[in-house]
Amino acid sequence: MYSSNESLILGSLVVIYFLFLFGVSFYINKKSIKTYDDYNVAGRSVSIFPLILTFVGTAVGGATLLGFMQNGFLYGMGQQWLNFAIFISGVLMLAFFLKRIRAIGEKYQMVTIADFTVLRFGEGARIPTVVSVLVANCALTGMQFAAIATILNLTMGLNITTGILISWVLLTLKTYYGGMKSVIWQDAFHGTIQTVGIFVLFVVVILASGGLQEVSKQAALANQSEFLSILGISPSEVFVYLLTIGAYQFLRQDLWQRFWAAGSAKIARNGYWIAIVLGALTAFMVIAIGVMARFGLNLGEIDSSLTYYIVIGDVFSFPMIVVMIIALLATVISTADSFCMAGASSIINDIIKPRLQESTDLDSRLLKYSRLSVLIVSIFSLLLALSIPKLVGLWVTGAAMLVSSLLAPVIAGLFWKKATRLGGIVAMWVGLIVAVTWQILGHPFGLHPIFIGFPISVLLVIVVSLMTSDNSSNI
Numbered sequence: 174m175y176s177s178n179e180s181l182i183l184g185s186l187v188v189i190y191f192l193f194l195f196g197v198s199f200y201i202n203k204k205s206i207k208t209y210d211d212y213n214v215a216g217r218s219v220s221i222f223p224l225i226l227t228f229v230g231t232a233v234g235g236a237t238l239l240g241f242m243q244n245g246f247l248y249g250m251g252q253q254w255l256n257f258a259i260f261i262s263g264v265l266m267l268a269f270f271l272k273r274i275r276a277i278g279e280k281y282q283m284v285t286i287a288d289f290t291v292l293r294f295g296e297g298a299r300i301p302t303v304v305s306v307l308v309a310n311c312a313l314t315g316m317q318f319a320a321i322a323t324i325l326n327l328t329m330g331l332n333i334t335t336g337i338l339i340s341w342v343l344l345t346l347k348t349y350y351g352g353m354k355s356v357i358w359q360d361a362f363h364g365t366i367q368t369v370g371i372f373v374l375f376v377v378v379i380l381a382s383g384g385l386q387e388v389s390k391q392a393a394l395a396n397q398s399e400f401l402s403i404l405g406i407s408p409s410e411v412f413v414y415l416l417t418i419g420a421y422q423f424l425r426q427d428l429w430q431r432f433w434a435a436g437s438a439k440i441a442r443n444g445y446w447i448a449i450v451l452g453a454l455t456a457f458m459v460i461a462i463g464v465m466a467r468f469g470l471n472l473g474e475i476d477s478s479l480t481y482y483i484v485i486g487d488v489f490s491f492p493m494i495v496v497m498i499i500a501l502l503a504t505v506i507s508t509a510d511s512f513c514m515a516g517a518s519s520i521i522n523d524i525i526k527p528r529l530q531e532s533t534d535l536d537s538r539l540l541k542y543s544r545l546s547v548l549i550v551s552i553f554s555l556l557l558a559l560s561i562p563k564l565v566g567l568w569v570t571g572a573a574m575l576v577s578s579l580l581a582p583v584i585a586g587l588f589w590k591k592a593t594r595l596g597g598i599v600a601m602w603v604g605l606i607v608a609v610t611w612q613i614l615g616h617p618f619g620l621h622p623i624f625i626g627f628p629i630s631v632l633l634v635i636v637v638s639l640m641t642s643d644n645s646s647n648i
Contacts, residue, residue, distance in 0.1 A: 179491060183498060184329040190499060191343045194359060194506070198351030205354050209539040212352035213284050213518050215434040219357055221444045224435055226364030227357045228448030230507030231427055233367060233455050238504045239320065239481050241456055245463025246480045249399065251406030252463075256456035258411075258419035263449035266423060267442070271432060273587050275441050277648070278433040286426050286579070287523040292648055293586035294597035301601040303523045305574040306426050310516035311550055315557035317509030318344070321502070322558075327482055328498060337558045340509075345551040348510045348517075349544050353434065356510045363503035368455060370500030374485065375458040381488045382469020391468040400464060416623055417572060424575045424583065427515040513550050520546035577608035577626025581634045589638075590646040596638030597645075604630030 206212050219227075244252040274289075283289060286306060290298040321344075322336025331339070348356065382388050392398050399405040422428070435441035466472055466484045475483050485497040521543045529535060578601045585592035585600075608626035611617065 180329050183495060184325075186495060186499065187325065187328065187502065190502060191347075195343070195347045195350070197359060198347040198355040201355045201358065202350040202352070206352055206540075209536050209543060210282075210284075211354060212540055212543045213514075213522070214430055215353045215357050217279075217434055218436045219431075219434045219440070220436055221440045223357050223361035224431065224440060224444035225448050225451070226362075226368075227360035227431060227507075227511075228428075228445060229368060229451050229455070230360035230364035230504075231431075231511040233364075233371075233452055233459075233504060233508075237456055238367070238371070238459055238501060239478075241459045242463040242466075242484070243477045243480045245460035246467050247463075247477050249397075249405050250401055250403050250460065250464055251399075251410075252460050253403055253457060254406055254411045254414050255418060256453060256460060258414040258417075259422055259456070260449060260453040261415070262419040262422035263445075263452070266428075267446050267449065270423065270587065271442060271445060272438065274429055275432045275435075275438045278429070279438070281648075283433060284430070284522040285518050286424065286429055286583070287519065290579070290582065290586065290597070290601075291523075293592075293594075293645060294582065294601075295594045295645070297594070297598040298582070298601060299523055299527075301578050301598075301605050303519050305578045305605060306424075306519045307516050307550075307553075309572060309575050310426065310512045310519070311554045312557050313512040314509055314516065314550065314554035317505050317512070318554060318558040320505045321509070324498065324501060324505070327479075334559065337555065341551060341555045341558070344506065344509050344513065345548065348513050348551070349547045351510075352543065352547075353430070353514050356514055357431075357434065360507045360511065363507035366500050366503040367507070368451065370497055370503075371455050371458055371462075374488075374497065375462055377488050378462050378465050378469065378484065382465045388465050388469040391471070395468065397468075400468070416627070417576070417621065420576045420580055420623070420627070421572050424579050425515075426518065427511045430515065430518065513547060513554065516550040516554075517543065517546035520549055573608040573612060573622040573626060574605055576623050577630055578602075578605035580627060581630040585634045585638070591638055592634060592646070593638045593641045593643050594645045595641045595643075596634045596636075599637050600630040600634035603633055 210217060241252065241255060244255065277283070277289065277292075281288065281292060283292075287299055287302040290302045318337050318340045319333070321340035322331070322333045325331045325336035325339065326333055347359075351359070379385065389398070389401060392401050432441045432445070435444060462484060463480055466480060466487075470484065470487055472483060472487065481501065485494050489497060521539065525542050525546070526539060529538065532538070581604065582592070582597040582600045586597060604626045607629055608622040611620070611622035611625050616622070
C-alpha cells in the first residue's frame with residue numbers, strides 16, 4: 174500500500190509516538206500515582222476537560238472508526254442506527270442512571286460494578302459480575318491489539334502475529350506504569366486528535382465528492398438512492414442494535430469508573446452530556462464518510478475492510494496520510510488502555526482485595542497488585558487477539574453475558590427497592606448460563622443469546638424478588 178520510504182517514515186513515527194506515550198505514563202507514575210485510588214480511579218479528582226475527552230476517546234474506538242465506516246460503505250446511512258442506539262442509551266444513562274451511580278459510588282468509595290452488585294445483592298453476586306465484566310473487557314482489549322497489528326501490517330508490512338505482540342508489549346507497558354490517571358490524560362490528548370482528524374476528513378470527503386447533491390445524484394444513477402436514507406434498514410435490525418450495542422452501554426465498567434473519577438457530580442454530569450453529543454456527531458460523520466466514499470469518491474470495487482485507508486489515500490497527500498494514521502492510532506489506543514484498566518480493576522478490586530488482611534501497608538500492596546492485574550488482563554487479551562478467528566464470537570459472547578447476566582439486576586438494584594438478594598443472584602446466574610449455552614449451541618432458531626438470556630433474567634429478578642423479602646435495599 175505504501176512505498177518502502179513511506180513505510181519507513183510511518184513505522185518510525187509509530188514507534189516515536191508509542192515512546193512518547195510511555196514517557197508520559199512513566200512521568201505520571203513518578204509524580205502523581207501514590208495510592209490505590211490514584212491508580213484505579215485517578216484519585217477521584219478529574220476535571221471537566223479531560224473527562225469529556227476521555228469519554229469520547231473511549232467511546233469512539235477502532236471498531237467505530239474502521240467498522241462504522243465500512244458499514245456505511247456497504248449498507249448506507251441506515252447504519253446510523255448503530256450510532257443512534259449508543260446515543261439513546263447515553264441520554265437514558267444521563268437522565269436516570271448517572272446521578273444514582275455517582276452518589277452510591279461516592280458514598281461507598283466504589284471502583285467496579287461488582288462493588289455495587291455485591292453491596293446490593295451480597296457475595297453471591299461477585300463471581301457472575303466479575304466473569305461477565307472480565308471476558309468482555311479482555312476481548313475488547315484483544316481486539317485493539319489486533320487493530321493496531323493491522324495498522325502496522327498495512328503501514329510497515331509486519332505480519333499480524335508480530336504486530337499483535339508489539340502492540341501488546343507497548344500498550345501493556347504504558348498502562349502498567351500510568352494507571353487510570355495516565356489513561357484519562359492521554360485520552361484527552363487522543364480524543365482531541367481523533368475528533369479533529371475525523372472532522373477534517375469529513376469536510377475533505379464532502380469537497381472531494383462534489384458536495385452532497387453530487388453524492389445523491391451518483392446514488393440515483395446507481396439506482397441505490399435507499400443508501401442515503403436513515404430508514405434504509407429493517408425494524409428488526411434496529412431492535413438488535415438497541416438491545417445489544419445500546420444495552421451494553423449501561424454496563425460499561427470504564428464508564429462507571431469515569432463517573433466516580435470525576436472531581437464532582439456536576440463535572441461528571443456536564444462532562445458526560447457534552448461527550449455523548451460529541452461522540453454521536455463523530456460517529457455520524459464516520460458512517461457518512463463511508464457512504465460518500467461509495468457514491469462521491471467512486472472508489473469502485475475495494476476491500477471494504479480497508480475503507481478508511483483507501484479513503485485517506487484518495488483524498489490526502491502523504492503528509493496528511495501520516496496525520497490520519499496517527500489519528501487512527503490515537504483512536505485505537507484510547508480504547509485499548511481503557512478496557513485494559515477496566516478489566517484489571519475487576520481482578521484487583523473484586524478478586525484480590527477481598528482476600529487481603531488489613532495492615533498498615535495495605536494501600537501500597539493494593540497498588541502493587543493493581544499493576545499485576547494489568548499484566549494478567551493484558552496476557553489474557555493477548556491470547557484472545559492471537560485467536561483472531563474466534564475473537565468476534567468471543568466479544569459477542571461477552572456482550573451477551575454482560576447484558577443477559579447484569580442489566581436486569583443492576584437496574585432493579587438501582588431503582589426497585591423490592592429487588593432482593595436472591596432475586597438478583599438467581600437472575601445473574603441463570604441469565605449468564607443461558608446466554609453462554611445459547612452461544613455455544615450456535616444461536617438456535619436464529620436468535621441472539623441476548624434475546625433469550627435477557628428476558629429470562631428480567632423475569633427471574635421480578636418473580637423471585639416478589640416471592641422473597643429482605644432488607645438489601647437499605648444501602
